[in-house]
Amino acid sequence: MTDIFSAIQRTAIRIKDAIDTKDIGYSQQENSSGETQLQLDIKCDMIIEEEFSNVASIHTIASEEKEKELTLHEDGRYFIAYDPLDGSSLIDVNLSVGSIFGIYENGFGAQNMVASCYVVFGPRVEMVFAHNKTKLHLLQGKEFEFVKEIRLNEKGKLNAPGGTQQNWKPYHKELVDSFFAEGYRLRYSGGMVPDLHQILLKGGGLFSYPGTSDKPDGKLRKLFEVFPFAFIFKTAGGEAIDGKKDLMELGHAHIHDTSPCFFGSKYEIQRVKEVYADN
Ligand SMILES: O=P(O)(O)OC[C@H]1O[C@](O)(COP(=O)(O)O)[C@@H](O)[C@@H]1O
Ligand SMILES: [Mg+2]
Ligand SMILES: [Mg+2]
Numbered sequence: 001m002t003d004i005f006s007a008i009q010r011t012a013i014r015i016k017d018a019i020d021t022k023d024i025g026y027s028q029q030e031n032s033s034g035e036t037q038l039q040l041d042i043k044c045d046m047i048i049e050e051e052f053s054n055v056a057s058i059h060t061i062a063s064e065e066k067e068k069e070l071t072l073h074e075d076g077r078y079f080i081a082y083d084p085l086d087g088s089s090l091i092d093v094n095l096s097v098g099s100i101f102g103i104y105e106n107g108f109g110a111q112n113m114v115a116s117c118y119v120v121f122g123p124r125v126e127m128v129f130a131h132n133k134t135k136l137h138l139l140q141g142k143e144f145e146f147v148k149e150i151r152l153n154e155k156g157k158l159n160a161p162g163g164t165q166q167n168w169k170p171y172h173k174e175l176v177d178s179f180f181a182e183g184y185r186l187r188y189s190g191g192m193v194p195d196l197h198q199i200l201l202k203g204g205g206l207f208s209y210p211g212t213s214d215k216p217d218g219k220l221r222k223l224f225e226v227f228p229f230a231f232i233f234k235t236a237g238g239e240a241i242d243g244k245k246d247l248m249e250l251g252h253a254h255i256h257d258t259s260p261c262f263f264g265s266k267y268e269i270q271r272v273k274e275v276y277a278d279n
Pocket of ligand 2: 064083086087192225
């Protein structure tokens with residue numbers, strides 16, 4: 001696992017350099033979710049593929065930017081699904097973006113997840129790695145330094161509601177409004193990594209990306225986005241559900257499958273469960 005941890009650190013330094021260069025033009029290609037890829041999305045995907053190619057313990061990779069899985073080392077144990085650049089449409093407005101890595105053993109699937117990691121590219125570059133604990137690291141020069149363990153409180157103060165409101169179910173709107181009525185503050189940048197990072201570091205709250213009338217299975221992808229953050233939240237003492245079920249109990253049929261998702265501290269997730277159980 002240390003070799004993977006080091007490889008992710010190297011990708012972070014190279015991706016930071018790629019983000020800092022001027023040209024972020026759109027490519028002519030679409031990814032598997034039908035979104036136009038930025039040249040930067042493709043470049044970050046290549047950086048990660050290159051670094052992981054040098055790690056013998058990695059069997060197969062799956063990327064948001066690749067249609068299919070790619071086997072790297074037949075003798076490896078780990079299967080890594082990653083989103084090379086999450087929130088890439090925020091680059092041109094200079095908001096924070098990230099990379100997300102789900103590390104699975106002996107095949108992809110929530111039940112096989114053994115570790116999870118994300119990197120935030122904001123004013124600073126930070127990395128959160130969850131294995132037995134959830135740990136925060138900060139890039140200083142060319143090295144990541146350990147900062148602290150992340151633990152969520154029982155209840156937070158932030159509310160990050162994703163998805164187009166026009167397409168929310170009425171009970172979902174009531175749920176979101178109920179937190180605002182209780183004094184929760186809106187925090188939503190449109191980048192999953194910084195939005196969830198903020199909730200983790202401020203002690204708790206709720207991030208939701210529900211099923212909507214136009215996207216009944218939500219937008220966020222299970223293997224690269226949903227399961228990695230579910231693992232991180234649970235390791236940090238929070239919870240992660242699809243409305244009813246624990247996200248880590250869900251299966252997947254295809255590497256690009258999506259799921260509605262709710263991440264938060266225990267108090268907020270309990271409320272989500274109550275509202276969704278009745279609907
Ligand atoms: O614009 P919306 O519908 O709120 O969606 C925002 C979500 O989409 C994403 O940008 C999807 O990720 P990509 O940028 O990797 O496609 C998440 O980071 C974010 O949480
Ligand atoms: Mg993403
Ligand atoms: Mg992406």
